[in-house]
């Protein structure tokens with residue numbers, strides 16, 4: 170493991186410099202790591218725009234943040250359901266109209282280990298549809314704005330990227346033949362990671378300014394499995410999440426907040442907890458498996474994503 174450039178404790182929010190007046194967009198910000206990331210950023214005086222699917226949960230989350238941090242915090246909500254590309258497109262339009270500057274777009278929302286094959290409104294296997302295709306369209310639609318402002322995009326991946334088939338099932342992206350809750354989740358997180366590195370590569374090749382960062386929260390006690398996982402996985406997770414193998418949701422938010430705020434962070438890297446199995450521990454640069462650098466695979470994923478979503482994403 171490389172030496173942690175942030176010291177023994179790793180990156181912590183104490184490192185955040187002045188972010189007063191900066192605006193952070195976070196998908197899936199009403200729960201888990203996204204909620205905790207919102208709290209950290211708001212505490213430091215930034216503005217957070219939550220991109221959530223559920224207005225009731227969002228209102229409750231905002232109320233909780235206001236009661237903890239004060240009524241004058243700058244937090245708002247735009248409805249966006251990543252499982253419905255029309256909703257993503259409407260939200261992107263809203264964002265372009267209402268948000269003057271995006272300092273960072275944090276692609277945090279996800280579902281995981283959905284027990285049976287489900288489909289999004291557009292007919293995609295639900296985990297690939299929400300986690301990758303939804304964010305692919307959102308990033309594409311906001312890219313010009315983010316690029317004009319010279320800012321950054323943060324993509325929250327998962328150590329699951331290396332636990333599945335380690336490639337893409339291009340002949341059956343919906344997993345009609347072999348649906349498996351975990352392999353399919355891993356497939357979607359690998360897609361997010363490989364897409365993000367390809368995005369960095371294309372930005373560099375086009376001599377553009379946007380910075381893209383990839384991170385993961387390790388193993389964190391959030392509502393991820395409770396919300397979308399099956400009964401067996403929920404029971405296992407509720408036990409494991411009470412052990413030292415799993416850290417708090419707040420710690421799980423550090424990598425995404427670091428990627429959204431830290432200056433001079435190396436790109437084409439992978440950030441998260443660096444301790445045991447990269448599940449917990451000081452936040453810094455993590456090890457990543459070399460198969461994520463396969464640009465042929467990335468290019469194919471990009472064109473398959475464009476075709477599936479009907480979204481031409483040219484850098």
Ligand SMILES: NC(=O)c1ccc[n+]([C@@H]2O[C@H](COP(=O)([O-])OP(=O)(O)OC[C@H]3O[C@@H](n4cnc5c(N)ncnc54)[C@H](OP(=O)(O)O)[C@@H]3O)[C@@H](O)[C@H]2O)c1
Pocket residue numbers: 196197198199200201202203220221222223226249250251252253276277278279280281299325326327328329385386387388389390391392393394396421
């Ligand atoms: N927790 C872990 O150990 C772990 C490990 C590896 C990676 N991750 C990654 O960490 C990120 C954060 O997850 P978390 O653990 O904090 O999970 P979480 O507590 O379940 O939070 C996920 C958020 O995503 C939102 N979301 C789900 N489907 C959505 C959709 N269709 N449209 C818009 N928002 C949607 C959820 O909204 P609702 O509240 O409405 O459901 C929630 O706000 C994810 O990218 C996940 O893959 C987590």
